[in-house]
Amino acid sequence: MKHRVWVSSPIYLVLAVIMLVMACFSFPWSRAVFAIEMGLAVVAVMVVLISNFYFRSYVGTSVKAAEKVLSLNETSALQQFTMPVALSGPAGDVVWVNDAFVNTISPHKECRGENVLRFIYPHTLEQILKNAGTDVTIDQRQYTVFAAKTKLGCLLYFIDDTYYKEINREYVDRHPVVCLAYFDNREELARDISSSDDNRIASEVENVLFNWAQSMGGFSYRINNGRYLILSDEMHIREEMEHRFQILDTIRNIKSADHRSATVSIGIGRGANSQQASEEWARRALDMALGRGGDQVAVKQKDDSYEFFGGLSKGVEKHDKVRTRVIAATLSDRIRQSDTVLIMGHKFSDLDAIGSSIGLWSAVTRALQRPAYVVVNEAQSLAGPLIQKMNDDGEGDCFLSPNDALALVSPRTLLVVMDTHSPEFVESPELLKAVSKVVVIDHHRLMVKHIENAVVFYHEPYASSTSEMVAELVQYIGENVLTRTEAEALLAGIMLDTKSFSLKTGVRTFEAAAYLRRRGADTVTVKRLFSDSFDTYKTKYRIVSSADLLDGCAVAYTEQELPNLKIASAQAADELLTIEGVMASFVIYPSDGVMNVSARSMGDMNVQLVMEAMGGGGHLTMAGAQIKDATVEQVRSQLIEILRAGIGRGTIQKK
8 A cells, every 4th residue: 555545635635725715716606616616625624534534543453463462561662662663554555663763764755655665675575574584775774674463464673783794794705715826837838948938937927926816905825836825805706706817817918938828727715614624625626627627716615516717728738647657557456456347438428438448448358357348328329330340340249238237246346437527427327326446537627526536536638538548548558458440449539539630639649649550540440430321411411501600609400300410410510610700619409308519619719618507518629518308499598698698718707
């Protein structure tokens, strides 16, 4: 009841007076007009009197009902409250307020007759009644509002706790936050530049970090060469998150004499109960940032979630093979302690997953003399030609279905997960749960949800492919164990993920390919593994023809489950990259009741970040996602919205 009749009573009274005056002037001219005007004036007065009578009765009843709720004996007690109190009617209209309410909350405007929502917005009266105290802001003052139900309405009282809330906010804003920064490509830059240039770059990076810490009201301390401790507070970190850590761009503008950029990775522990816990969180966040390729900030939140910023640079190849040799020795020991080794890739396994699995299977069975099997769902694999080639060469016994593999599990079984580190993407989640000893070998950028408690976690985001990593491992386990077919399987995996040595290809990639070539791998034979059927070829170009260009991103889709759709979609995404002006491509297609997205880029855009925003993952140039319970158009709209937000680009602004 906003502005009820009783609120408008002064207007009615003014109208009555005007009509009385007019009636007096009308009497000499027309008695009929006089009678009408006099009648209207009397009606106006009666309306005012009756409205006020009913309103006073209504207020009295509401006050009495509120007295019973508050256990007050006298009506005046409500008025004597030092806190603002208001009574609302059944419709939410304010029927009574005490002096404290008038003086503090509504000093310049009549509040009776107004809807109570004016004072509790954006909350509703139902929410106030349900909650044990609700925070509202009125004229820059902060109140906690409580409500009690009465017979004819609701009683609300407002506690002004602005002072305490400001103290609490200042406490939260000044809560210490630990940051750990790492100059992640220092060694790579130092290896190829002069010592003077190296010292200059290191000094500039350190100065930038020092000034950054100072701008956040904190300080920085160099722990060791390339690693820094930075202490700030919640307020400044929140501001940095809103601006998406522009320090990454500042560091990236520091260049060597050969125009290569310096990069840093930063881990932040936010919301921890102590500085010790914050430092531990920061270390975990830094490991996460480095595992995702570096040149980024990882912020660990109180709920164990992560938020990432940056990650737009191409990873720098690591030349040090000491770690590979150590991993090979550790893995060999674990294999020797096992009675059976099961090797499993990801769902819808591709040439890299199957090729790397075959390479490791060869090393396990021939060099280490342990029974081993490659676990794969052949009906869903995208590496069908390679599996068929192994069958034709008499090596088909190495493959095992997930159900058959489960039957072989024992306490001494070792499971090696290849080309993925996500428990959600493995070929058989049931097998992963059944085996207690797990090894992970993968090159994809680290995801938040990854396989934990692995006995060996060999993760190299700078490698071109898992096949490249296995080709290196095999040389330390048993250099001459690979047959020609097995060498070609590994080479096929490398060629797939590098797009025939055009992307993410470093010195170690060519060294691995050279080793495989020495083992007899034939590039022509490998190329045939990529051959398309006529149906696949037609499907691929049908998808390509549906593409639209959105600010350098090609978005294609199909609503039909066409022949060889999974293979054709991946190939269509690759094909779209060959078009001038396209820096990233996305193909949306249905499969088995789930919408899939294949994403590719030439390195100028991080498609991993785009796919992570859609619940998927991958790495900088190749990623994907699966969306349940969605249509092609819904997925397409979601993708376009993410692309327009600038995610994955170098000019991202906080949404």
